Amino acid sequence: MAIQSTDKFETLAIHAGASQDNHGSVIEPISLSTTFAQTAPGKPIGVYEYSRSSNPNRKSLEDAIAVLEKGKYGLAFSSGSATTGVILQSLPQGSHAISIGDVYGGTHRYFTKVANAHGVETDFTNNLIEDLPKLVKENTKLVWIESPTNPTLTVTDIALVSKTVKAINKDIILVVDNTFLSPYLSNPLTLGADIVVHSGTKYINGHSDVVIGVLAVNDEALYERLSFLQNAIGAIPSPFDSWLAHRGLKTLHLRVQRASESALKIAEFLNKNENVLAVNYPGLESHPNREIVKKQHRNGLGGGMISFRIKGGADAADKFTSQTRLFALAESLGGIESLISVPPKMTHAGIPKEQREASGVYDDLIRVSVGIEDVDDLIADLEQAFK
Numbered sequence: 196m197a198i199q200s201t202d203k204f205e206t207l208a209i210h211a212g213a214s215q216d217n218h219g220s221v222i223e224p225i226s227l228s229t230t231f232a233q234t235a236p237g238k239p240i241g242v243y244e245y246s247r248s249s250n251p252n253r254k255s256l257e258d259a260i261a262v263l264e265k266g267k268y269g270l271a272f273s274s275g276s277a278t279t280g281v282i283l284q285s286l287p288q289g290s291h292a293i294s295i296g297d298v299y300g301g302t303h304r305y306f307t308k309v310a311n312a313h314g315v316e317t318d319f320t321n322n323l324i325e326d327l328p329k330l331v332k333e334n335t336k337l338v339w340i341e342s343p344t345n346p347t348l349t350v351t352d353i354a355l356v357s358k359t360v361k362a363i364n365k366d367i368i369l370v371v372d373n374t375f376l377s378p379y380l381s382n383p384l385t386l387g388a389d390i391v392v393h394s395g396t397k398y399i400n401g402h403s404d405v406v407i408g409v410l411a412v413n414d415e416a417l418y419e420r421l422s423f424l425q426n427a428i429g430a431i432p433s434p435f436d437s438w439l440a441h442r443g444l445k446t447l448h449l450r451v452q453r454a455s456e457s458a459l460k461i462a463e464f465l466n467k468n469e470n471v472l473a474v475n476y477p478g479l480e481s482h483p484n485r486e487i488v489k490k491q492h493r494n495g496l497g498g499g500m501i502s503f504r505i506k507g508g509a510d511a512a513d514k515f516t517s518q519t520r521l522f523a524l525a526e527s528l529g530g531i532e533s534l535i536s537v538p539p540k541m542t543h544a545g546i547p548k549e550q551r552e553a554s555g556v557y558d559d560l561i562r563v564s565v566g567i568e569d570v571d572d573l574i575a576d577l578e579q580a581f582k
């Protein structure tokens with residue numbers, strides 16, 4: 196069942212990374228074997244030798260990710276963080292990197308507490324376009340962005356960053372963490388990124404039951420380098436997790452479309468609510484980066500993530516998030532179920548208050564991951580929590 200270049204996203208999500216068995220299985224079997232027989236020394240029967248190096252289920256997921264991200268090659272890892280680790284590990288000793296300031300906490304931690312051990316120094320800025328010319332050094336090898344950011348949902352113009360970076364030095368690698376949007380809403384490789392990464396734990400798997408990471412690239416040499424490290428470091432996903440994530444991926448378009456539609460209604464509800472100080476949602480016309488969203492996201496959709504400031508400070512945020520019936524109070528995002536969290540006390544608790552507030556993470560900030568339940572039920576739940 197070969198896909199063709201005219202197939203739309205919805206068709207590709209179902210059929211890309213097709214079953215690789217010999218029985219015509221419509222859904223791919225899970226291939227647990229760690230090793231694969233050879234007919235003579237060094238002559239495997241098929242393409243597989245040893246499951247760390249490659250495995251049918253992982254390969255199918257990787258192929259599907261490459262297709263959906265409009266790239267040539269995909270790679271899967273044991274977590275989003277392992278994906279980040281492998282990319283940063285690929286930098287030569289003593290490299291310089293530039294990252295947006297409000298990156299995912301674990302990415303910040305990898306830059307400052309792990310990559311620094313092999314001499315990688317990183318500058319962080321929330322004013323990337325303006326600061327790039329000042330920050331780029333002779334040894335700058337990589338620029339890292341995340342759009343929208345967590346939890347304040349700032350959107351970065353990826354094409355403009357790419358143009359700016361490549362004008363300074365075309366060999367600098369631009370990495371985009373596309374976790375918050377998923378390949379359904381945005382394809383950074385088509386906007387000039389060299390590597391797109393995902394915590395597949397979120398929208399790609401989509402059912403809050405697998406921790407996994409993926410990336411896609413176009414450049415063959417870059418693929419070879421990252422694929423070498425995938426095998427050499429060995430932070431790979433299991434066949435079962437690869438299979439589950441691939442199964443989740445097949446409904447990505449339905450889930451993200453519904454989450455985006457519901458999130459817009461919820462953001463509008465919050466925007467009108469007298470208990471709310473401010474709403475951050477890229478789907479709202481009032482979002483400061485709305486023009487970028489319109490050109491960068493499919494149909495200008497805002498995705499499933501919202502954050503808002505509640506009146507009454509930290510106490511109100513605590514009370515509100517303990518009162519919801521359907522929104523579970525938990526970290527993470529991108530699943531079928533709705534989640535709610537208080538970033539200053541949960542995901543962002545480790546960042547000093549002043550630094551946190553400088554990027555908009557106030558004590559009264561609440562983050563919502565909108566699931567695919569009935570939107571009226573979700574709004575009613577928020578309404579009763581406000582009361």
Ligand SMILES: *Cc1c(COP(=O)(O)O)cnc(C)c1O
Pocket residue numbers: 274275276277299301302341345372374375393394395396397406407408
């Ligand atoms: C969760 C997350 C990660 C880390 O992924 P894990 O799968 O938890 O290791 C990286 N980036 C973003 C934006 C995330 O939300």
